[in-house]
């Protein structure tokens with residue numbers, strides 16, 4: 301039996317299994333479909349898993365990079381639109397994607413000079429961002445082929461797993477990582493991370509989806525309204541490495557405690573290129589668990605995206621490096637500020653900052669984390 305026939309058969313079987321799991325009165329059921337999406341440079345097949353919920357929201361994730369390829373949600377008139385930047389086909393993901401939708405790690409964001417010391421031993425990681433290590437190095441988790449499996453015990457989940465051997469990109473310890481994407485019926489995309497190691501290491505994994513709530517390729521995000529649950533941020537030097545300071549947002553363009561237009565004070569942020577590319581320190585709540593980290597509202601479509609997480613920080617990146625050279629979905633050009641990322645995370649360069657929460661994972665421990673992107677309309 302050929303491969304695409306087999307995939308179709310899997311899809312039909314999953315549909316049948318899922319329907320029997322659901323209440324009989326459900327008008328339209330959840331479904332998961334699997335389709336071939338392309339081939340890596342070494343000829344390995346890449347599959348695309350599409351989750352759909354009862355409201356018609358759809359999220360597609362591919363096995364390369366465990367990458368979110370599409371996020372299709374309704375606007376206030378019920379029209380569905382894709383709010384995530386990316387490509388229609390697989391090939392450009394191999395050659396020109398600035399981490400569109402991908403899982404980044406083993407350490408998301410930057411480590412100064414790609415160097416850190418753990419238990420008295422200094423490790424040199426791959427450097428791929430000037431002198432620094434960014435998003436896991438030259439071939440991070442975003443450029444690896446993951447194994448996918450539909451989660452039987454859930455109504456709409458796919459679990460992606462990856463083994464990152466000891467020494468890969470310079471990291472100590474073999475890391476086993478699982479990332480589970482779940483699409484719920486209240487239009488939330490839940491991302492759960494779980495990791496273990498066989499030797500002490502550092503871990504900071506996140507998802508790097510670029511959103512534009514007016515629809516990918518439909519202009520700039522400067523007119524989106526952003527609210528962040530953070531009274532502090534971590535200032536950076538000229539190459540975006542935190543200085544170690546935890547600074548109040550008060551009186552600065554980093555103050556999003558009340559909803560503000562992203563574009564309102566962006567020019568004052570500085571940087572090269574100018575814009576937001578910083579980590580905010582999420583306010584601690586008395587109760588442990590998920591906190592509301594961010595909320596974004598797009599006035600023309602009425603779309604709202606809320607971000608909930610158990611992580612201590614969030615990187616708000618305003619798409620500063622997009623420069624019009626990438627043609628994305630539907631042939632639309634992505635210019636500067638045409639997408640934003642809200643990457644829930646530990647603070648950048650934590651391994652070199654004793655004052656930041658630790659990112660060390662030791663044998664016997666299980667790293668667990670959850671982030672939810674929930675969509676609604678206003």
Ligand code: GLA
Pocket residue numbers: 398399409434540577615617621641
């Ligand atoms: C992250 C970084 C940015 C940039 C983008 C990818 O958000 O913080 O500086 O590297 O990824 O272009």
